Amino acid sequence: MNPAENNSSLQFLKEFETPEHDAVYNVYLKKLSYNASRATKSDDIGVASVNFKTKELKVIKAGTLDRLLDSLFLEGGEIDGTYVRIFLATFRSFCTPKTLTEKLAQMYEDYDGSEKARSATFQQSIISVLSIWLDLYLQDFNEPPSYPCLQALRSFLKKNLPNSDLFNRVQHRFSKFCTDDDSDDGVCVDSVDCADGRYVVHGRTLPSPSKHGELIESVEFSQLNIRTIAEQLTRIDADLFIKLEAHQCLGSTWNQRSKDKANECPTVAATISMFNSVIFTVISTILKDIDLKASKRARVIEKWIYIAQELRILKNFSSLRAIISGLQSSPIFRLKKLWAHVNKEMMEIYTDLAQIFSLESNQIASRELLMKEGTAKVSTQTRRKSKTNGVSDAAMYRYDQSSLCCGTVPYLGTFLSDLTMVDSAFSDYTDSGLVNFEKHRKEFEIVAQINLFQSAAKMYQVEPHRRFCAWFNSMRVYTEDESYALSCEIEPPSTAEKNLQKTISKTSVTSYASLALSYSNFSLKSPTPSDGVSIGSASSDSAHPITSQSSISSGDSDGSHHPDRRVIKVTLLTPGSDDVNYKSMILTNKDRSMAVIKRVLEKFHEDPGVNHDPSTFCLVQLTGKHRELQFPSDANVFYAMDTTSPNSTFLVKKTSERTPKKMFKTKSFS
Amino acid sequence: MREYKLVVLGSGGVGKSALTVQFVQGIFVEKYDPTIEDSYRKQVEIDGQNCMLEILDTAGTEQFTAMRDLYMKNGQGFILVYSITAQSTFNDLQDLKDQILRVKDQADVPMVLAGNKCDLEDERVVGKDQGQGLANEWKVKFLETSAKNKVGVSEVFIELVRLINRKIPEAGKRGGAPKQCCALL
Numbered sequence: 001m002n003p004a005e006n007n008s009s010l011q012f013l014k015e016f017e018t019p020e021h022d023a024v025y026n027v028y029l030k031k032l033s034y035n036a037s038r039a040t041k042s043d044d045i046g047v048a049s050v051n052f053k054t055k056e057l058k059v060i061k062a063g064t065l066d067r068l069l070d071s072l073f074l075e076g077g078e079i080d081g082t083y084v085r086i087f088l089a090t091f092r093s094f095c096t097p098k099t100l101t102e103k104l105a106q107m108y109e110d111y112d113g114s115e116k117a118r119s120a121t122f123q124q125s126i127i128s129v130l131s132i133w134l135d136l137y138l139q140d141f142n143e144p145p146s147y148p149c150l151q152a153l154r155s156f157l158k159k160n161l162p163n164s165d166l167f168n169r170v171q172h173r174f175s176k177f178c179t180d181d182d183s184d185d186g187v188c189v190d191s192v193d194c195a196d197g198r199y200v201v202h203g204r205t206l207p208s209p210s211k212h213g214e215l216i217e218s219v220e221f222s223q224l225n226i227r228t229i230a231e232q233l234t235r236i237d238a239d240l241f242i243k244l245e246a247h248q249c250l251g252s253t254w255n256q257r258s259k260d261k262a263n264e265c266p267t268v269a270a271t272i273s274m275f276n277s278v279i280f281t282v283i284s285t286i287l288k289d290i291d292l293k294a295s296k297r298a299r300v301i302e303k304w305i306y307i308a309q310e311l312r313i314l315k316n317f318s319s320l321r322a323i324i325s326g327l328q329s330s331p332i333f334r335l336k337k338l339w340a341h342v343n344k345e346m347m348e349i350y351t352d353l354a355q356i357f358s359l360e361s362n363q364i365a366s367r368e369l370l371m372k373e374g375t376a377k378v379s380t381q382t383r384r385k386s387k388t389n390g391v392s393d394a395a396m397y398r399y400d401q402s403s404l405c406c407g408t409v410p411y412l413g414t415f416l417s418d419l420t421m422v423d424s425a426f427s428d429y430t431d432s433g434l435v436n437f438e439k440h441r442k443e444f445e446i447v448a449q450i451n452l453f454q455s456a457a458k459m460y461q462v463e464p465h466r467r468f469c470a471w472f473n474s475m476r477v478y479t480e481d482e483s484y485a486l487s488c489e490i491e492p493p494s495t496a497e498k499n500l501q502k503t504i505s506k507t508s509v510t511s512y513a514s515l516a517l518s519y520s521n522f523s524l525k526s527p528t529p530s531d532g533v534s535i536g537s538a539s540s541d542s543a544h545p546i547t548s549q550s551s552i553s554s555g556d557s558d559g560s561h562h563p564d565r566r567v568i569k570v571t572l573l574t575p576g577s578d579d580v581n582y583k584s585m586i587l588t589n590k591d592r593s594m595a596v597i598k599r600v601l602e603k604f605h606e607d608p609g610v611n612h613d614p615s616t617f618c619l620v621q622l623t624g625k626h627r628e629l630q631f632p633s634d635a636n637v638f639y640a641m642d643t644t645s646p647n648s649t650f651l652v653k654k655t656s657e658r659t660p661k662k663m664f665k666t667k668s669f670s
Numbered sequence: 671m672r673e674y675k676l677v678v679l680g681s682g683g684v685g686k687s688a689l690t691v692q693f694v695q696g697i698f699v700e701k702y703d704p705t706i707e708d709s710y711r712k713q714v715e716i717d718g719q720n721c722m723l724e725i726l727d728t729a730g731t732e733q734f735t736a737m738r739d740l741y742m743k744n745g746q747g748f749i750l751v752y753s754i755t756a757q758s759t760f761n762d763l764q765d766l767k768d769q770i771l772r773v774k775d776q777a778d779v780p781m782v783l784a785g786n787k788c789d790l791e792d793e794r795v796v797g798k799d800q801g802q803g804l805a806n807e808w809k810v811k812f813l814e815t816s817a818k819n820k821v822g823v824s825e826v827f828i829e830l831v832r833l834i835n836r837k838i839p840e841a842g843k844r845g846g847a848p849k850q851c852c853a854l855l
């Protein structure tokens with residue numbers, strides 16, 4: 001009788017804290033089903049079978065480092081595979097690699113001598129953990145010049161297991177690390193491999209001599225065909241994504257907490273750098289030639305839309321999004337006359353593609369697409385479906401036989417947002433100072449998704465294209481200010497635009513810090529192109545999907561393009577403010593409750609005097625009939641808020657006050 | 671009580687918020703904080719009738735104007751504001767007015783034209799006659815206002831309510847919902 005693992009079910013029983021208060025567990029009842037047909041055979045007295053047995057299962061929620069380490073092993077001493085994976089992916093926020101090595105070594109030596117058989121299993125398991133760690137996270141050990149972690153591991157193995165396979169591997173690694181110090185093992189922050197060498201992606205300026213010394217030929221955007229560009233972008237994106245070390249995306253590493261991000265998350269930084277590079281390239285190609293006629297310039301936009309469409313077919317959501325962001329950046333977006341020249345059909349494709357990344361309901365569109373197509377080969381069904389997302393059947397058909405279409409590169413920003421959300425929603429330590437391991441389980445769910453897509457990214461097979469590399473690496477790109485200036489030269493700004501720039505540029509956030517990798521300095525200033533077309537121009541009747549979609553929930557009209565900002569409606573509940581239904585304000589992904597409350601009080605012209613000390617107020621979101629969501633004072637409102645109920649209102653009120661019933665009905669024009 | 675949905679429109683910085691806040695709360699807002707979309711309500715007595723005004727203060731800055739169509743559709747009366755100190759804000763109004771007419775798809779939409787900041791006589795660039803001229807052409811009411819000195823502020827709003835009353839007279843004193851009124855038309 002074998003228990004059929006896959007039929008087992010978990011039922012929560014209780015929470016359990018150790019007497020020493022050094023760990024908290026969730027205890028589950030686990031039902032193990034048995035295969036009944038087998039049981040009947042063996043018994044001729046009567047039909048007797050066990051349908052299932054119930055066992056208790058302890059799952060650690062929080063604990064000290066020692067207790068967490070104990071959980072690596074099951075009762076008999078075997079390793080708990082799933083837990084080991086989660087632990088190794090996330091331990092860096094509460095323990096350094098060196099400490100972990102030493103702890104494991106210590107555990108190994110402590111087991112020595114006692115109960116023979118069991119301790120042998122344990123010791124074997126410790127070696128397995130070390131071995132898995134070395135396999136999966138080699139970079140933890142790459143700490144030049146002295147490699148303290150690898151050193152510690154080496155001396156431990158030398159002492160205890162000098163003949164083991166693991167010792168040999170560590171030896172080998174050590175000499176390899178030492179010999180090629182600036183080797184290929186890591187990802188170089190700002191370089192992309194191209195056929196003839198490596199160039200700096202960001203801040204590229206002039207054509208540089210190739211390895212062989214001759215000057216790289218100059219290649220123009222117009223000389224490269226759409227498919228080549230799409231494929232080459234995909235090659236680079238996929239390569240960077242495969243090299244991405246998912247644990248560097250964890251909120252604790254990537255998020256605001258560490259200042260020097262580029263050093264701690266080189267693989268994340270490399271992806272962002274590439275993403276920004278594509279945005280800058282899009283903008284530069286469009287603005288480059290100041291004297292170009294609008295009709296000609298519109299062809300450049302159309303070419304990028306074609307490329308975006310190809311990327312959609314290639315399922316490269318990274319560069320696809322970068323191109324859309326580039327087209328939506330303010331220097332490009334604001335050029336109304338130019339957009340009016342863009343072919344109507346192309347405009348529709350563009351809108352469809354942009355729709356994939358709309359912010360509505362937490363990017364459901366892009367997530368669904370990714371899940372549906374991300375890891376599977378293109379099927380007939382998805383091909384039909386995808387037509388609504390800017391891909392024609394004919395275009396899709398061309399790729400049918402090609403091996404290209406099996407790969408996927410997701411947009412990393414989605415995962416970074418998710419991980420940041422987990423990071424701000426869960427604390428690192430419990431109130432009693434234990435490592436909150438539940439948080440890391442949540443994080444691992446997302447890390448595992450990244451890993452899944454990484455294997456999908458390996459499916460592409462694209463050879464480097466020399467002329468593309470020459471072009472991409474030598475393309476002169478402009479700074480944000482330069483682009484804006486060029487854009488204004490092409491179409492002078494209106495007074496309103498000038499005013500806005502004056503007042504808003506001060507509050508803008510830097511693009512690098514924005515976790516969604518978006519180009520926020522530009523996007524802050526950007527009107528929607530549909531807007532540009534619809535006001536006072538002849539083509540105003542052709543309703544572009546963007547307008548119709550984004551204007552439905554007025555709260556989102558600005559936010560729909562920007563992953564890191566949205567507009568919310570707030571009401572202040574004080575005796576004097578009865579005459580204000582609501583005011584709208586921008587919420588960014590950095591805003592914590594207290595900061596929002598302060599801004600609301602300011603907006604409602606309340607003096608932050610004795611009566612209006614922000615800390616005596618709280619922020620709640622009214623999310624439907626009699627439901628309200630109260631934000632802790634340090635919560636990241638952007639991520640914590642309920643995005644599923646559009647047009648919901650926020651309320652700032654005295655902490656002691658109850659929300660009046662009438663507030664739950666949203667007062668708005670629509 | 672009859673409810674009125676009023677919309678305040680105009681370029682950025684002309685004083686839409688200042689006018690609205692002065693009317694609703696009786697204070698002058700010195701600080702410029704570009705509006706995205708704010709909504710106020712105020713109960714007033716006009717010609718012996720109690721009225722509940724719902725006033726939508728809109729964004730003049732272009733980046734936030736995507737929802738214009740929506741509130742134009744829902745608004746019953748419009749206040750178009752320019753600043754007498756900036757010619758461009760006056761010129762911008764033609765497009766706005768056209769958009770209102772297009773969205774409402776009616777020829778007769780209750781509207782009032784307001785030339786704000788009339789306390790800044792020294793900086794005046796738009797003459798009073800220019801404002802009156804445009805109002806005549808559009809066949810709408812015209813007033814010069816100062817949110818700062820409380821000149822013409824409540825008049826603007828009250829005029830607009832009167833225009834709406836004239837266009838759609840309330841069916842009865844009580845229970846005469848506008849809905850029934852529409853059904854008759």
Ligand SMILES: Nc1nc2c(ncn2[C@@H]2O[C@H](COP(=O)(O)OP(=O)(O)OP(=O)(O)O)[C@@H](O)[C@H]2O)c(=O)[nH]1
Binds near residue numbers: 815
């Ligand atoms: N002197 C004077 N200044 C005024 C008057 N009305 C408004 N202002 C000032 O003009 C600036 C802009 O006024 P707001 O009311 O915020 O402008 P707005 O039209 O709401 O601008 P947006 O919300 O960006 O569309 C503020 O600094 C006001 O104090 C006025 O009648 N006289």
Ligand SMILES: [Mg+2]
Binds near residue numbers: 704727728730
């Ligand atoms: Mg305003």
